[in-house]
Amino acid sequence: MKKKILYIEDDPDMADIVAEIMQYEEYEVITDSGKSMYKLLKSNDIGLILMDEGLSWCWGSNLCRELRSNEETANIPIIMISAVREIDDIAQHCGANAYIRKPFEIYDVIDAVNDYYPKGDPAM
Template sequence: MKKKILYIEDDPDMADIVAEIMQYEAYEVIIDSGKSMYKLLKDNDIGLILMDEGLRWCWGSNLCKELRLNEETATIPIIMISAVRDIDNIAQHCGANAYIRKPFEIYDVIDVVNEHYPSNDTGL
């Protein structure tokens, strides 16, 4: 069974790039704009969330805050991923576990995800 990541991103090209990178690391990436986020979290065993800050319909940091306030999702690791200049401060203030600044190197994504994905799930 693959380890599952929910990637909240509304740029299809960026979503495809990250999904392809993570497939080589034995992750299954479920992509959503954020509008179906709660349904996807309920229906899938998501171990980590990647969240873009600049979504077309809202700020990812606002979704991150919502997830942190919900006891069912409060402990899921969240990594903000964005080209926003102050993504480090945004990630800290919304309760994210980490951030990745765009543009990124492939191994930046792999390393941060591997560091924060819950280790009690062996993926077997």
């Protein structure tokens, strides 16, 4: 069984690129604009969330704060991805575990996911 990542991103091209990259690393990437985030978290065994800051309908950092304040999702690792200049400060203040600055190198994503995805997953 592949390890599952939820990628909150409303740019389909960016979502496809990251999903393709992570497929080679044995991850399954489920993409969403964030509007179905809770439904997807309930119906899938998500080990990590990648989240864009600049979504068309809200800020990813606000979703990150929501996830951190919810007992059921508070411990899921979250990595923010954004071209926003202050993404380091934003990630720190919303409770994200890490951030990746756009444009990124392929290995920036692979390394961050491998570093923060929970180890010892019994589904492995």
